[in-house]
Amino acid sequence: xxxxxxxxxxxxxxxxxxxxxxxxxxxxxxxxxxxxxxxxxxxxxxxxxxxxxxxxxxxxxxxxxxxxxxxxxxxxxxxxxxxxxxxxxxxxxxxxxxxxxxxxxxxxxxxxxxxxxxxxxxxxxxxxxxxxxxxxxxxxxxxxxxxxxxxxxxxxxxxxxxxxxxxxxxxxxxxxxxxxxxxxxxxxxxxxxxxxxxxxxxxxxxxxxxxxxxxxxxxxxxxxxxxxxxxxxxxxxxxxxxxxxxxxxxxxxxxxxxxxxxxxxxxxxxxxxxxxxxxxxxxxxxxxxxxxxxxxxxxxxxxxxxxxxxxxxxxxxxxxxxxxxxxxxxxxxxxxxxxxxxxxxxxxxxxxxxxxxxxx
Ligand code: UD1
Numbered sequence: 032x033x034x035x036x037x038x039x040x041x042x043x044x045x046x047x048x049x050x051x052x053x054x055x056x057x058x059x060x061x062x063x064x065x066x067x068x069x070x071x072x073x074x075x076x077x078x079x080x081x082x083x084x085x086x087x088x089x090x091x092x093x094x095x096x097x098x099x100x101x102x103x104x105x106x107x108x109x110x111x112x113x114x115x116x117x118x119x120x121x122x123x124x125x126x127x128x129x130x131x132x133x134x135x136x137x138x139x140x141x142x143x144x145x146x147x148x149x150x151x152x153x154x155x156x157x158x159x160x161x162x163x164x165x166x167x168x169x170x171x172x173x174x175x176x177x178x179x180x181x182x183x184x185x186x187x188x189x190x191x192x193x194x195x196x197x198x199x200x201x202x203x204x205x206x207x208x209x210x211x212x213x214x215x216x217x218x219x220x221x222x223x224x225x226x227x228x229x230x231x232x233x234x235x236x237x238x239x240x241x242x243x244x245x246x247x248x249x250x251x252x253x254x255x256x257x258x259x260x261x262x263x264x265x266x267x268x269x270x271x272x273x274x275x276x277x278x279x280x281x282x283x284x285x286x287x288x289x290x291x292x293x294x295x296x297x298x299x300x301x302x303x304x305x306x307x308x309x310x311x312x313x314x315x316x317x318x319x320x321x322x323x324x325x326x327x328x329x330x331x332x333x334x335x336x337x338x339x340x341x342x343x344x345x346x347x348x349x350x351x352x353x354x355x356x357x358x359x360x361x362x363x364x365x366x367x368x369x370x371x372x373x374x375x376x377x378x379x380x381x382x383x384x385x386x387x388x389x390x391x
Pocket of ligand 1: 071075100101131
């Protein structure tokens with residue numbers, strides 16, 4: 032069985048790390064794969080450092096398609112991947128997550144009659160204004176084999192008419208990566224430099240276009256956190272998308288701005304924080320596993336199990352509603368979490384074993 036494994040962004044790397052480890056562990060002579068990096072994320076802190084920390088093999092090719100609008104990115108990736116696949120036809124193209132690289136490579140694979148395997152298929156926010164929701168729907172509509180993280184995702188696919196026989200509930204590859212690295216988390220320099228104390232600071236991440244592309248809105252959020260969290264320090268690794276709208280960082284006295292952290296450093300900070308404030312989806316899964324309170328600045332989520340089973344709550348995007356949630360947090364009334372089904376560190380192996388079975 033020959034396959035291409037597609038990676039483009041920081042969260043993709045975490046997902047494929049689990050798959051690469053499973054391939055190594057199962058060590059089947061049946062499997063031959065090539066790792067294709069689209070180059071969607073290209074700066075050191077969002078890409079290269081994850082390869083070295085997580086021991087991910089060097090990509091067989093980098094398509095270097097970073098930058099530009101979503102449409103430009105998808106188009107560039109499609110053209111470049113087509114050039115590659117033409118002379119290197121695999122049996123399967125495995126795509127993960129919901130980013131531009133996921134949808135672009137699925138379309139190309141399908142046009143060359145290559146079967147598409149989608150890992151983390153079926154999740155839906157039902158908010159079509161999100162670029163990721165468009166990517167999810169399009170990718171799943173041409174997926175041959177869907178590997179899902181939850182019963183909800185499975186239901187969404189069945190509801191959309193997806194063949195039930197080809198949906199496999201295997202769990203969560205991000206959780207595999209988290210559990211296999213949890214004992215390697217590393218304290219970043221900024222921890223001691225800023226005299227931080229365990230469980231006495233927040234971690235903040237923001238990158239969603241609707242939250243960061245308007246300077247005024249972004250600054251209103253930061254102003255609220257700076258003034259209303261009892262002078263707790265807030266560690267804010269800034270995503271490149273967010274950077275351009277942060278003109279005057281000096282006005283915030285409790286926010287510690289930094290470059291994106293490496294995986295081991297970022298999760299050290301999360302694990303030892305008082306709580307996390309984010310608009311990411313993946314981080315809500317990690318906080319669920321590490322039982323850290325998570326306040327998500329969104330109106331919806333495609334990962335409802337992080338709320339029903341985990342530590343996540345949607346606090347919305349209206350500042351006037353934030354006080355209610357922070358009061359609950361500071362009063363010590365935040366819920367504890369439990370791990371959703373199959374989020375147990377063995378998902379990568381389930382995926383590879385199933386692919387071997389399908390190939391027989
Ligand atoms: C992408 C994903 C999102 C994921 C996020 C994680 C899509 C539609 N979105 O969003 O689902 O949660 O990654 O990080 O695929 N840039 C750099 N350096 C880089 C990468 C990007 O400067 O290494 C710049 C880009 O040129 C662009 C902006 O940051 O101006 C946004 O990058 P992009 O890849 O379009 O989307 P993300 O916001 O990172």
